[in-house]
Structures are given as C-alpha cells and as structure tokens.
Amino acid sequence: MSRASKTELAVLGAISVQPMSGYAVRAAITETLGHFWSESFGQIYPTIARLEGEGFIERDADGKTSGSTYRLTRAGRRRLVTLLHEPIPPAPPRNGTMLRLFFGGLLGAEACRGILDDARLRAEEQLAALEAIRDEVQAEIATDPDARYRLLTVLAGQHSARAQIAWVEESLELLAM
Amino acid sequence: MSRASKTELAVLGAISVQPMSGYAVRAAITETLGHFWSESFGQIYPTIARLEGEGFIERDADGKTSGSTYRLTRAGRRRLVTLLHEPIPPAPPRNGTMLRLFFGGLLGAEACRGILDDARLRAEEQLAALEAIRDEVQAEIATDPDARYRLLTVLAGQHSARAQIAWVEESLELLAM
DNA sequence: CCGAGCATGTAACACGTTACATGATTGC
DNA sequence: GCAATCATGTAACGTGTTACATGCTCGG
Numbered sequence: 251m252s253r254a255s256k257t258e259l260a261v262l263g264a265i266s267v268q269p270m271s272g273y274a275v276r277a278a279i280t281e282t283l284g285h286f287w288s289e290s291f292g293q294i295y296p297t298i299a300r301l302e303g304e305g306f307i308e309r310d311a312d313g314k315t316s317g318s319t320y321r322l323t324r325a326g327r328r329r330l331v332t333l334l335h336e337p338i339p340p341a342p343p344r345n346g347t348m349l350r351l352f353f354g355g356l357l358g359a360e361a362c363r364g365i366l367d368d369a370r371l372r373a374e375e376q377l378a379a380l381e382a383i384r385d386e387v388q389a390e391i392a393t394d395p396d397a398r399y400r401l402l403t404v405l406a407g408q409h410s411a412r413a414q415i416a417w418v419e420e421s422l423e424l425l426a427m
Numbered sequence: 428m429s430r431a432s433k434t435e436l437a438v439l440g441a442i443s444v445q446p447m448s449g450y451a452v453r454a455a456i457t458e459t460l461g462h463f464w465s466e467s468f469g470q471i472y473p474t475i476a477r478l479e480g481e482g483f484i485e486r487d488a489d490g491k492t493s494g495s496t497y498r499l500t501r502a503g504r505r506r507l508v509t510l511l512h513e514p515i516p517p518a519p520p521r522n523g524t525m526l527r528l529f530f531g532g533l534l535g536a537e538a539c540r541g542i543l544d545d546a547r548l549r550a551e552e553q554l555a556a557l558e559a560i561r562d563e564v565q566a567e568i569a570t571d572p573d574a575r576y577r578l579l580t581v582l583a584g585q586h587s588a589r590a591q592i593a594w595v596e597e598s599l600e601l602l603a604m
Numbered sequence: 605c606c607g608a609g610c611a612t613g614t615a616a617c618a619c620g621t622t623a624c625a626t627g628a629t630t631g632c
Numbered sequence: 633g634c635a636a637t638c639a640t641g642t643a644a645c646g647t648g649t650t651a652c653a654t655g656c657t658c659g660g
Contacts, residue, residue, distance in 0.1 A: 256619090331534070402601065410594075
C-alpha cells in the first residue's frame, strides 16, 4: 500500500458495487462504510480525476446533462483486487479520551467521570445503530453470500462498542472505590 | 480544543510528570503513552519552541552544556489543566482492516482469514504487553492514588484487545460455515 | 578513540478537512 | 418559482511523518 492508496481503495470499492457519481461515492462511503471509514470531497474528486486519467474508471455514456457516472474498467477491477491484497499499515494510535484520562489526577474525579459517561453514551449510540444495520446485512446474506464479509465489519463494531461500555462500567467502579 | 492542542497537551502532560528534554518527551510518549498515543520529533520540537515562547515551559538553569531540560511554569500548569478540560473531538474513523474485509468477496475467503489471523496476532501481542504494564501500574497505586487514572487507560486497551480477539474467533467461525 | 545513544532541528512530503464557489435538477 | 438536494471542483489550512543534517557525551 505504497502510494495514494487508501482513498483510492475506498473509491474503487464503492464504484465496484455499482456505477455512480463522485457525490454518490461520498454518500456511499458515509452511509455504508461510515462506522469504520470516512472520506471528504476534497479527497474524492481529485482521486476520481486521477483514476480516470490512469484508466481505472471511465464515464458512463448515458444521456445525462449534469453529473458523470463512473464505472470500473477491467484494469480498474484488477487494480482494486491488487490493492485489497496489500496490507494497510496500522495508523499510529491517537486516542484523545485516553490522553485526557491518563492525566486524570490534574482533572479531578468529577471531570473524569464525565469523560467516561460521554464515552459510554457514544458507544451506546453506536451499538444501537449497528444493531439495525446488522439485521439488514444478515438478511442480504440469503441472496448474496458476499454479504458475510460486510457482516464481519458490523460485528467488529459491535464487539468494540460493547467492550467500550464494559470498560466504562469497570472504570466507574474503580473510581468509586 | 481549537488550535495546536493535541500535541501541546501531550507535551505539557509529559513535562508535568517531571522536567525533561525534548528527546525524553518523545521517549516518554512512546514508552508510557505508546498504547494510545504517538508523537514524532517533527511535532515535538516545534511545539516545545512555541510553548517556551508563550511562557508555558522554561529551561532548567542547570550546568549541562548539551541539551535542555524543560519544566512547566505556573502558567504552563494552568494551560495544561485548561486543555485537559476541553473535549477532544473524536477523529473520523479509518480502519484499514475493515475496509479490506468489507470487500472480502473480491479477495476470497483465504485472504480474509489471513487478515483476521493478523488482527488476532496483533491483539494478542498487545494484550501480553498490557498485562505487564497493568501489574506495574497497579503496584504504583499504593503510593500514588493518581496512578488509578493511568490504570484506566491500560484497562481500556485490554478490553479492546480482548474484544478484537473475540471478534476474530466469531468471524472465523462465520466464514467456516 | 569510537560507537551507541542522547539531543536538536528542519525541509519535503503526504494526507486530510473545511470552506468556498458554482451550477443543474427535481419535487412541491 | 423556489428550496432542497445533487453535483463538481479548488484553495487554504492544519497536522503529522520521514528523512536528513548535525553535534555532544559517555562507557568500554
């Protein structure tokens, strides 16, 4: 995963599902990959321009006057599979919640409990959102076996959110002692 | 947490524990905050220069010829506490493992199992590392009550790593069906 | 004396977001 | 017709890493 690759991978992946515009790519990433990925227009449009220049995607020759619909070329599909095979180096950790909590002695127990409550709230919201998505994806598996993989990413989110909640509970007990 | 703040917070936090050089700040962050935070020299040195210019840290007047030892000024301590009180906006999610897994249909079950095995391996290593740190920190609590807060960050890492492992187990079973 | 580690700093680059500018389409 | 949404693009900015250049200090 050397150059210009993570955004490229996300964009190619989105377009591989079905041909769409840059705007729709953004929407697809926000809605469908939203719980583990994000891209902004400022990244997406230049990437699309480059991918088109390199022949990995091409415009649909439909009659629309405004907006372009892009679809993968054969080279684009090969490129996508290649990128998927390359490991993505893990990002250096940067967890603001932990940074603040680490220096909790300077903050006071009150404020720290606030941080923990916030963390729990966010995890609970996420958990609820994933619950719904999970049902959808589970239903898709019947018609599309590849939906299994999508299910895995939802499960990961659920495990992570539940772990977060359990951690908050344990932490609050510890602080109460 | 508006401007120039996360690195500033980490640097002030490190120096608040005890006076040290920029090089030592880097080492402290890597070793002690390593499982949830990271900073590079390219960030640390300019930040230290700025903090000194703003009067939040000052050089120790010791007799050393090479290297400077910085300590917090009174304003610096106030600044640190202020920064700790400000919430840190959560970073947009970007999980490369999930991005690859989501398009697992194009990758094949074999490669996906490889991704999962990797994820489990990393989580197990992390878990082992945290186990040792946890014992250390737990021992410190007897003499330093503030060590509790440090313990919380270790617990978070453990919860997260265990959740990751459980997710991999469940995922491998799902793929094997 | 020499190599390992301590120490400082910067320049180039990569990546990503935000804000802005601009216009087409469509449903009410 | 007008508002919401679809759609495209860019410029400015912030942030962060990597690689490089440089020199000190101390133990063996």
